[in-house]
Amino acid sequence: MNRSMPCLALGALAAVLVGFGGDAEAQSYPDKPISVIVPFSPGGQTDIASRTLADALSEALGETVSVVNRAGAGGAIGTAEMAAADTDGYTLGVTASTPLMLKPFVSDVPYTVDSFDYVCRVFENPMFFAVKVDSDIASPKALADYAGSERLRYGSSGNGSVQHLAMLQFSDLAGVEGVHVANSSDADNLRNILADVITGTLTSSSVIKKNEDTLKPIGVMSRERSPIFPDVPTFAEEGFPVYYSLWGVLVGPKGMPEDVLATLRKGCADAQSSEAFQSRMNELGMVPAYMDGAEFEPLAKEESATSKALLEKAGLIQ
Amino acid sequence: MSGEASPRIRRVATGLGLSAACLLFAAAGGLLSPGDWLRAAQSKTIFPVVVLAGAILCGLLIAAGAARNSDTPFATAGLLKAVGIGALAAIYAIALPRVGFLIATTALSVLLPVLLGYRNIVAIAAFTIAILALVWLVFIRLMNVPLPL
């Protein structure tokens, strides 16, 4: 099925360009392939989750949905492209917390949280603090103690990223000071953990699951314990109420036609409830977290406002 | 003027030109506000500032004659032709996604040889068809590159 997808995409594209596409208005949406922009390189968690969703969405909408990777500037390049795309509903994207919530405040990007129509949330991976598997640190409390007595160095995916912000909040609550060692990829952070350059990093369950031999989760920043690692305490239950997760959301540019958005939202709901999608996500250690776009939008705006206040407090807004 | 003057002038022009270009790059990129980069090694601009300072220094060294033994004879002949074909290539590259690959590629693969004085019509035609087929087969068919026809 996958093999025919790009061919179909091409065929349709060619047909439209040469003028055989017919009157798009007369037919119902969708009548040609849809592309989903992923603002990160192939192989990462957002990419894999998006590909899984694209497969399920193709099934649900009866049209080919293919993934296009547009990496760069921590996800800002691809996210900017989603915001600037045609509003016909044939160019969508899956963006993530950092580019959507935080980048607009810390960098000069041509979009804000208001530049999008929200289709649905795709996944929400609880964020764990992971340390080397043989480390003595075993809980958020122990992490705070360690930070009090020794120099805590933590990794993140950049200045003003979700990880950075969350650790600033934790350090604040614990009354300790950590050293921030930014890096551009999960892999670099893992290396730094194994080479004892940093104590640990905040990362998602799927990354820890893939590296269970070398990493150990010691705390999760969700409200309840995660079913993936039920023995790992939450930061809140040990007295550090910090709540962050790494999520991905399917969006389109602001101003898509009502009926198109409705079709997409329904398609996304069907896709995510499918057996294939659920089992694939499970294998990947990701938490499918379907939420309708209409419901998600106010949450996103709220989180964006909170983030802005936190970034301001941390002096990260230039 | 002696025969020695010309290479020296070129050397000085090359070196100073490099330094000036780097300085311009730094200025346009907003690197020339010392308050920003003197603060700490953690500043995001410290690396390009150091690198560009090094390049500017190299330019001055070249102007002073440090790479003298590398002076290659400077061929002015063909310079115009090179710039012309370079411009043709640039126009082709920029036109490619706009006018489509069929028209742009046909135009280039006919124009470039003809401009160079190559007149074997049969060879040009055969080559044009071959390159169109290759691009279509590999890039459009096999790799699904959304290149407009």
Added chain:
Amino acid sequence: MLNDALAAVTLLVDPTTLVALLAGVVVGTIIGVLPGLGPSIAIALALPFTLNMSLGPSVALLMGLYCTSIYGGSVAAILLNVPGTPASAATCFDGYPMARRGDGDLAIGITTIGSAMGGMFSIVILAFLAPFLARFALRFGPLEMFLVGVFALCCVAIIERAILVKAVAAGLVGMALASIGQDPASGDMRLTFGYFPLAAGIPLVPLLMGLFAISEVMMRVAEYGRGPAEGTLARIGFRVPGLHFWRSAWRTVAKSSLIGIVLGILPGAGPTAASFISYSEAKRSSKDPDSFGKGNPEGILASEAANNAVTGGALVPSLSLGIPGDPITAMILAALVLQGVTPGPRLYTEHMDQVLLILFSLFIANIGILVAGGFGARLFTRVLRLPEPLLLAGVVVLASVGTFAGNNSAFDLVIMAAAGFLGWGLRVLGFPLAPLIIGYVLAPMVEVNFKQALIVYGTDPVVFLERPVAAALLVMILGVLLYPTIARAVGGMRRRIASR
């Protein structure tokens, strides 16, 4: 172990797997040979296909693509002076002069054999030493990686000794171009010149295609119609030098493969640094260093054995620690994880069959290089007999389409055109381009690791006493920089002793 080997072989001799491997080798070679396309695009294209394949075929496909696409990049470097990836830039030094004097068939032969030998050598090492090597790689923290980057950059001092200042200037220009977009450590934007798309930085492929392909076309246009008109007729096919050549060259192959393996294991350095370091070492230790850069087959061998040995090396941290060293192995690793392979220390103890499947596939893919080179050479070298104007038009078309294919971006084509004029200007004024590209490739690694080393170790030089690897690297850097002086002093001393 034997059972695991049997299991791996069983998976491998499955017809689907063999077809996938063959497809990987053929498609990988084609992708590698075409300017602008390389291993990263090959693996990215294959990734969605592997989702619907079982373990055997998908591993075979990926490994076939991985090593042949790196190999293919060298063919374009030799025939057209256009490196398919930065890793082949050092192959241009000697490969292109050889092709120009009519020995393209020999250059292709040496590249093919050198690549296959480097690749196979690294697989043998990978099979026996991977977990050990992975632990060794962890001794390379930010300080060490910074020094590795500086060391690779300093090798330019040996390669381009005659025009040192210009080479250094080119390297610095490359580093400045690399710093456009964002600070690789913090992710903060910088040097975007107020134009948002530049936040992604100057992408590699458009830069490479502009600097090398377009500027090469411009250089050759200027010469066209003057000079000896198509004097030497290029030989067609595939030629391998005789035994007498290998008697002295095996040392270069062994040394280069080792350099490739070590650099492959280290994160972020990769095949570009490996081929440059290995080339400079071959030149340094040669009896006739001045012949390097003028068509010395050993130069090709050094670069090629090293950049293909990186493939095995790069898989070491990916498989035994789960940490990919570069974006290409990151994609391969993602595909393997989706196939149910769990990388990490336990892979070697509990799933040796999977490890062996990967190694065997890689080994056969290296044999595939020989086959692809043997069959393809006739076709590749024929390109040299094309009338020059047609060849140049072809280069422009393929470089442009290849650039567009990477990101489907019109802006990339603008960058390519601009880089073409930059490269041409630099060449006309006598600046070498290879240092520029190595500066560009290594800049992010040097910068990130320097900043992290400062955060972690501070500015106290005592750290060099605590970290022997760093101290050794520092000595090596000083060695490279002071080598000419040392060599002269030693030579002088010898002569004095001899005269006494």
